[in-house]
Amino acid sequence: MNKSHFFAVDLGATSGRTILGTIQSGSIELREINRFPNKIIEADGHFYWDFQALYHSILEGLKKIADEKIVISSIGIDTWGVDFVCFDSQGKMLANPYCYRDPHTEGAQEAFFTQIPRDRVYQKTGIQFMNFNSLFQLAAMKAHKSETLAQADKILFMPDALSYMLTGKMVTEYTIASTSQMLDAAKQGFDAELLKAVGLTENNFGHFVFPGEVVGTLSDEVQKITGLGAIPVIAVAGHDTGSAVAAVPALETNFAYLSSGTWSLMGIETNAPVINDESFALNFTNEGGVEGTIRFLKNICGMWLLERCRAEWGTDDSENAYPKLIADAMAADAFVSFINPDAPDFANPASMVKAIQEYCRRTSQPVPETKSAITRCIFESLALRYRQVLDSLNKFAPAPISILHVIGGGSKNAMLNQFTSNALGIPVAAGPMEATAIGNIMIQAKAAGLYKGISDMRQSIQQSVELNWFEPQNSPEWVMQYERFEQVTMDN
Numbered sequence: 056m057n058k059s060h061f062f063a064v065d066l067g068a069t070s071g072r073t074i075l076g077t078i079q080s081g082s083i084e085l086r087e088i089n090r091f092p093n094k095i096i097e098a099d100g101h102f103y104w105d106f107q108a109l110y111h112s113i114l115e116g117l118k119k120i121a122d123e124k125i126v127i128s129s130i131g132i133d134t135w136g137v138d139f140v141c142f143d144s145q146g147k148m149l150a151n152p153y154c155y156r157d158p159h160t161e162g163a164q165e166a167f168f169t170q171i172p173r174d175r176v177y178q179k180t181g182i183q184f185m186n187f188n189s190l191f192q193l194a195a196m197k198a199h200k201s202e203t204l205a206q207a208d209k210i211l212f213m214p215d216a217l218s219y220m221l222t223g224k225m226v227t228e229y230t231i232a233s234t235s236q237m238l239d240a241a242k243q244g245f246d247a248e249l250l251k252a253v254g255l256t257e258n259n260f261g262h263f264v265f266p267g268e269v270v271g272t273l274s275d276e277v278q279k280i281t282g283l284g285a286i287p288v289i290a291v292a293g294h295d296t297g298s299a300v301a302a303v304p305a306l307e308t309n310f311a312y313l314s315s316g317t318w319s320l321m322g323i324e325t326n327a328p329v330i331n332d333e334s335f336a337l338n339f340t341n342e343g344g345v346e347g348t349i350r351f352l353k354n355i356c357g358m359w360l361l362e363r364c365r366a367e368w369g370t371d372d373s374e375n376a377y378p379k380l381i382a383d384a385m386a387a388d389a390f391v392s393f394i395n396p397d398a399p400d401f402a403n404p405a406s407m408v409k410a411i412q413e414y415c416r417r418t419s420q421p422v423p424e425t426k427s428a429i430t431r432c433i434f435e436s437l438a439l440r441y442r443q444v445l446d447s448l449n450k451f452a453p454a455p456i457s458i459l460h461v462i463g464g465g466s467k468n469a470m471l472n473q474f475t476s477n478a479l480g481i482p483v484a485a486g487p488m489e490a491t492a493i494g495n496i497m498i499q500a501k502a503a504g505l506y507k508g509i510s511d512m513r514q515s516i517q518q519s520v521e522l523n524w525f526e527p528q529n530s531p532e533w534v535m536q537y538e539r540f541e542q543v544t545m546d547n
Contacts, residue, residue: 059505060127062088062120062286063495064113064217065295066134068317069093069362071109073116074489075125076496078505081515083496085489088116095154102154104213106140110220114280121282128503130221130273131291131495132214133298136234136342137189140216141207146223150203152213155187156403159199163191166198170252174335179249181240181330181341182233183354189235193253210259214293222271222288225261231293232263233343240328240341240349264290266297266345267502291498292345296320296352298494299462301345301509302487304517309454311445313475314490315465317359319437321444322352329451337447345498346509351451353444356396358465360433363407368426375426381470383427384434390536391428392420394436395544418543438474439533439540445479459483462490469523476525477533483525487516 061076072090076083091112096103113132120127141149153159164186168176173184182188189212196204211219212231219225232238232245239246245257264270272285292298299314300322314320328341329351342350361380368375392415394401404410411429415422423429441459449456458481461472466485476483487493497512506512527533 059500059503060125061496061499061503062117062127062130063291063492063499064116064130064132065298065492065495066093066109066132066213067295068135071112073113074492074496075120075127076492076499078496078500081518083493083515083519085492085496088119091115095156096151101159102157103151104138104154106148106151106216110217113217113221114277117277117281117283127283127286129287129289129499131289131499132217133291133293133295133491133495134213134217134231136212136231136294136296137187137192139189139192139210139212139235141203142209142211142216142219142225143206144208146209146219146225148216149206152216153192155192157187160186160191160195163195163198167191167194167252171248176236176249177335178330179239179246180236181328181334182236183338183340184236185354190237190249190253193255197253204254207259209261210255211261212293215261218270218288218290219261221273221277223274224271226264226270226290227261228290228293229263229265230297230343230345232260233341234294238343240330243343266290266292266301266498269502289499289502291495294342295491297342297344297350298492298498299490300324300350300494301498301512302490302494302516303460303462304484304487304513304520304522305458305460306514306517307458309452309456310458310460311448311452311456313441313459313461313465314463315357315461315468315471316463317357317362319355319357319441319465320352321355321441321448322350323448323452323456325349325351325451333450339447339451348509351448353447355437355440355444356401357437360396360401360407360411360437361430363404364411364426364429364433367406367408377468380426380430381468384430385470387425387427387431389431390435390532390539392423392432393439393540393543394432395547396433396436396440398544398547414547418547420543434471434474435536436540437471438478439537441475442478442537443541457481461485462487464488466490466523469525472523472525473528476527477529478537480527480530480533482527485523485525487520493520
């Protein structure tokens with residue numbers, strides 16, 4: 056069987072990379088082409104993404120492909136959710152996009168609900184409420200009389216904006232748009248009432264496409280810059296979690312997934328949105344997936360907690376490298392202090408270390424002082440939070456969840472995976488680490504006719520990657536500590 060090459064752009068909240076995916080005889084191999092930082096620009100009290108830097112880094116990756124004379128079948132782009140870029144009527148970018156952690160959305164939800172009640176917004180969209188959802192970003196921009204919004208002719212979500220830069224074609228990809236809280240979950244299209252509330256219409260967005268559809272081919276300008284030909288750009292699952300979930304190597308149906316990285320996203324795959332009073336009360340989300348599936352999930356603050364601590368401790372110091380921190384945490388005392396990873400305290404504090412210590416002090420727990428104690432506190436708290444979310448997921452799953460698939464960078468964290476299995480009381484299958492890139496590439500390969508559907512893709516992935524398995528240990532102790540965790544984190 057001939058080799059087929061695909062080019063994936065995978066952008067996260069802290070870094071980005073371009074990856075060459077090669078498929079031969081049903082097996083997939085990945086090679087990183089270039090990696091680059093995704094830096095937040097701080098200016099005038101606001102946080103922005105450096106959009107042009109991301110675009111030029113993608114071009115650099117494409118140039119390397121051309122220099123190596125590799126013939127790629129297509130290009131696909133996935134990014135984090137909710138953020139967007141505004142373009143004027145001439146197709147020019149008006150300003151760098153806000154970062155979802157920017158404080159300009161504080162109070163935006165409550166103000167918006169005076170126009171359309173909270174429960175009505177959820178009934179329409181099925182999306183969990185977070186300050187930084189696109190709906191509330193736009194509402195905040197409108198309330199603050201943003202000149203960028205006033206001049207905007209088209210609004211493109213991050214992967215769509217980058218596809219536009221490469222092709223000159225403006226689209227709105229379904230999975231990334233579903234994170235915005237502006238889609239009608241049942242109709243899989245924009246809700247006119249919600250758009251009107253922020254002063255927009257469907258005409259302010261590109262035409263709708265779904266994973267596997269062609270956006271366009273590289274523009275003449277990009278072909279000249281990169282040295283490539285008219286390569287098609289495919290709309291993959293533009294939301295990185297959508298691409299990652301497409302790569303879950305599950306052959307069974309009663310599984311849950313945990314996309315583990317800066318954010319932890321834990322959920323199940325359903326064939327239709329789950330929107331009812333209970334999902335509303337628990338603030339679960341219904342995001343678009345591939346082949347008409349719904350990612351029914353919960354966002355959990357993930358390795359952001361430790362990443363921010365490491366930034367304070369010094370990431371260039373070998374003492375603060377992940378292997379060293381994890382080894383020291385394993386030797387630290389167990390179950391000393393817990394935090395609620397999703398507490399507002401940890402959204403974007405000036406000091407994450409101090410925020411964790413203050414939380415423990417406020418909840419009358421021992422205050423972790425050492426790096427090992429703080430790391431252990433984070434990992435145990437995450438595992439117990441996963442148990443809390445899994446208990447809720449089981450209320451909606453058609454059958455009891457019997458296995459958790461951990462994908463993404465966190466799948467290599469053996470300590471956290473073991474803690475998670477202990478806390479959940481079910482096996483954990485960890486891998487692939489590169490789930491997002493693999494899902495991105497597999498959707499391109501399906502568009503090229505190499506796979507028939509998602510089950511075909513997943514079977515190929517399972518045969519191509521090595522999974523690490525974790526079985527529950529010390530279950531009675533973890534059950535007891537879970538009860539304590541719930542008491543400590545209640546209302547905190």
